[in-house]
Amino acid sequence: ETGVTQTPRHLVMGMTNKKSLKCEQHLGHNAMYWYKQSAKKPLELMFVYSLEERVENNSVPSRFSPECPNSSHLFLHLHTLQPEDSALYLCASSQVLGVGANVLTFGAGSRLTVL
Amino acid sequence: DQQVKQNSPSLSVQEGRISILNCDYTNSMFDYFLWYKKYPAEGPTFLISISSIKDKNEDGRFTVFLNKSAKHLSLHIVPSQPGDSAVYFCAAIFAGGTSYGKLTFGQGTILTVHP
Numbered sequence: 001e002t003g004v005t006q007t008p009r010h011l012v013m014g015m016t017n018k019k020s021l022k023c024e025q026h027l028g029h030n031a032m033y034w035y036k037q038s039a040k041k042p043l044e045l046m047f048v049y050s051l052e053e054r055v056e057n058n059s060v061p062s063r064f065s066p067e068c069p070n071s072s073h074l075f076l077h078l079h080t081l082q083p084e085d086s087a088l089y090l091c092a093s094s095q096v097l098g099v100g101a102n103v104l105t106f107g108a109g110s111r112l113t114v115l
Numbered sequence: 116d117q118q119v120k121q122n123s124p125s126l127s128v129q130e131g132r133i134s135i136l137n138c139d140y141t142n143s144m145f146d147y148f149l150w151y152k153k154y155p156a157e158g159p160t161f162l163i164s165i166s167s168i169k170d171k172n173e174d175g176r177f178t179v180f181l182n183k184s185a186k187h188l189s190l191h192i193v194p195s196q197p198g199d200s201a202v203y204f205c206a207a208i209f210a211g212g213t214s215y216g217k218l219t220f221g222q223g224t225i226l227t228v229h230p
Contacts, residue, residue, distance in 0.1 A: 043220040
């Protein structure tokens with residue numbers, strides 16, 4: 001596989017469930033990101049991992065818990081979510097240094113619905 | 116406070132004509148700008164970028180213009196093709212320091228190119 005792969009593509013969960021979103025990149029990048037796209041709103045940065053270390057947490061509620069076990073994998077653990085958390089969650093990767101650091105490659109996204 | 120704005124939610128253009136997508140920003144610290152294209156059920160894909168030291172960057176049918184004094188950039192697609200029909204996102208970043216990947220996005224403009 002190439003590029004950035006996200007699973008599952010669609011997820012429906014109740015407010016008391018615990019689920020995880022997975023992201024894998026095959027580009028040799030060493031920075032990974034979670035972005036959120038809610039209806040009629042711009043993409044919002046949630047978390048940034050650089051060299052497997054979290055370098056940004058953009059005021060995201062603790063019910064979202066990221067994990068980056070290595071430079072190729074990124075998870076977003078979800079628990080006790082609210083219906084307003086329903087959105088498209090996009091994973092992305094990039095280089096850490098140089099011009100490529102600002103050019104993100106996105107996955108197709110995980111569409112989350114919280115009932 | 117939305118720092119990057121795409122004020123036109125949609126644009127309809129005839130095949131072969133020019134498409135002009137606009138983007139305004141308010142943060143004068145932004146010094147690198149990108150355009151992404153998104154098809155339904157896919158993640159955003161990088162299209163073209165421009166540094167603030169330039170006022171124009173061209174790549175095939177796509178040209179981005181930057182007017183720093185007006186804090187405005189535009190994407191020109193000439194000639195437009197039906198396959199260009201997608202959502203176009205403008206993004207900006209302060210590329211200095213450790214801001215890699217922390218893009219600020221506009222809301223997107225839906226471009227429809229009619230045959």
